[in-house]
Each structure stands twice: as structure tokens, then as C-alpha cells.
Amino acid sequence: MSAKPITINSHQTLKFALNTMRDNGIRHLPVMENGRVRGVLSERDIRFLESVERVDLNELKVDDAYSDDLHSVEPKADIRVVCQLMQDHKVGSVVVQQGQELIGIFTWIDALKYITK
Template sequence: MTPQPHTIGDDQTLALARERMHDHGVRHLPVLHGGYLVGVLSSRDIALVEALPGVDITEVTVDEAMSEEPWTVEANANLSWVAETMAARRIGTAIIVEGEGSDQILGVFTTTDALLALAKLAEGLATE
């Protein structure tokens, strides 16, 4: 999990979002509106919009490209359940929150994080 993730407002431009992702080495940004979680934006979302003919990402706002209703899980959620659910639902990102229904974002858990957890587990099994 990436703790204390960077976020972006839904009224910001995709150009700013791409810059923020680049500057912080991340591929996902939780999207806020008035301090409340309203979506998640991925670098893939930006790339898809950017590939459209005649689109200028300095004029497109985050809310036009984000995925609404991001999947949130509590910090104490079972890792195997989270990974299994992400795989079954083909979800690339889980937003980790303080508690059920909370907008207090604690982190972002991605498929890359899941693969790192699997690698650590496999390494542990190989040394036994």
C-alpha cells in the first residue's frame, strides 16, 4: 500500500493530474470534491483521453475522466480477501480508508502492491 497518497480535486485539469503523478511516481490519484472521496483517476484514464483526436488535457477536468465510486476497503481488511476481490472484479485499485463509509484516505492498494505481497510470500515459502 502507498500510505498517505497524493490526491487531486475533481475540478483540476488532467494536465495537472499527469504532472502530479509524474512528480510523485504514482499511477493513481484519489479524487476529492469538497474533501470527500468521489473517484479515482489512473494514468491509463489520462492516456485514453489524451489519445482522443483534438483533445487538450489542459482543458479537460479530472471529473470528466475519473472512475466514479472507487472501491474502498478498511485498513484492517484481510489481504487475501482484498486481492481475491480485486482479481474477481478486475479492479486495479483499492482506496484504503479509516472505517466503513469514511472519507479519510489512509492509502492506495494497487495490483502492483498485491504482486509485491505475493513475491514476499513466495520468497518466504522458498526459504522454508
Template sequence: MTKPIPQINKFMTTSPHTIGSDQTLEQAKKIMHEFSIRHLPVLNAGKIVGIISEKDINFLSSFKEIDLQKEKVEQAMTLDPFMVNADTLLDGICMEMAEKKIGSVLVKDNNKLVGIFTWIDALRAMNELFQTRLK
């Protein structure tokens, strides 16, 4: 008997930290450092408008003309982030993340952000599946 493929909501990080699009890159960097995270969903009036990563900020900080204390997140974020519904099956998401080299997926329910699924979450899911289904 085979077990069903789990949904992404079983392995996602719930209630992810977010940042407003009008906040500075320095503020985004501080949040990421404080909570040891690499991705921040970007909101504007409660609506998901993008995502910014630690990699984005590190790249921009390499330019001496860019001041992280002045530049806004909206100027550096990735528009139209990869989003899925909370009941999306895990296998398809992991395949798409691998094929497109996507570091994180935003998870929504009724158009509200409910989670984030990163490659770290994918590795945790893989470990749990190994431990519970393949032992």
C-alpha cells in the same frame, strides 16, 4: 501452526497523492509523472469522489478534441471507486482485484482516505509472504 492473513493496512501505500475534482487532466498527468504513480484518488472538499488512472488520461489524450489543459478530472474520473476499510483482510481484496481486473483499491479509516493498494503493492505483499512464510 498457521499464521493469520494480514490486513490490507500492512501493505498499502499510506498517505497517497490525491487530486481535486476541479483540477485539470494535465495537472493529474503531471502529478502521476512526478511521483511515478498510476492512480490518483479524487477528492472534493476532502471527500473521496472518484479515482483517475494514467490509463484513463492516456486514452482521453488520444482524442484530438480533448484538451488536457482544459478538461477537468471530474469529467474523466471513475465514480464510486473500490474502497475498503484498513482492517480488511488481504486475501479477499487480492481475489476481488484479480476477478474484477481492478488496478487499485482505496483504503479508508473512519471515512477518511488513509491509503491506496495497487497491484504493485499486491506483488510486494506476495513477495514478503513468500520470503517470510514459505522459505
């Protein structure tokens, strides 16, 4: 799990989001609004949007692309349960929350690191 993950607001551009991902070597950004997680934007979300229509990443906002189908777990969730949730919903990440507070993000890379250690 990546604790205190880098986040983004829904009003920021997709270009800003993509640059943030590249600059930090990440593929998922929790989307925040008023201190709460609204969803997750993935690099795949951006690439899919680019592939189906001609888009200007400087014009489109995060709000146009992120998934608001939020999957979250508590900090002490069993890793097998977390991985099963990701598999069942075919998602590359889940947010880790204590109540409404964002604690971290768990990605498929974290799962691979866990099983190969």
C-alpha cells in the same frame, strides 16, 4: 499500501494530474471533494481518453475522466479479499478508508510486492 496518498481535486486539469503522477512515480490518484473520496483517476483513464478523441489535457478536468465507481476496503482487510475485489472488478487500485477518512491506496504493485517478499 501507500499511506497518506497524494490526492487531486476534480476541478484540476488532466495535465496537472498527469504531471503529478509522473513527478511522484504513481499511476493512481484518489479524487477528493469536500474532504471525501469521490473516486480514483488512473493514468490509464487519461491515456484512454487521449486515444479515443483529440483532447487538450490543459482544458479537460479530472471530473471528465476519473472513475467514480469507488472500490474501498478497511485498513485491516485481508489481502486476499482485497486482491479478489480488484480482480472481480478489474481495477488496478482500491482506496483504504476508515469510515469516510482516506487512509491509503492499495495498488496491483502493492499486491506484487506482497507476494514476492
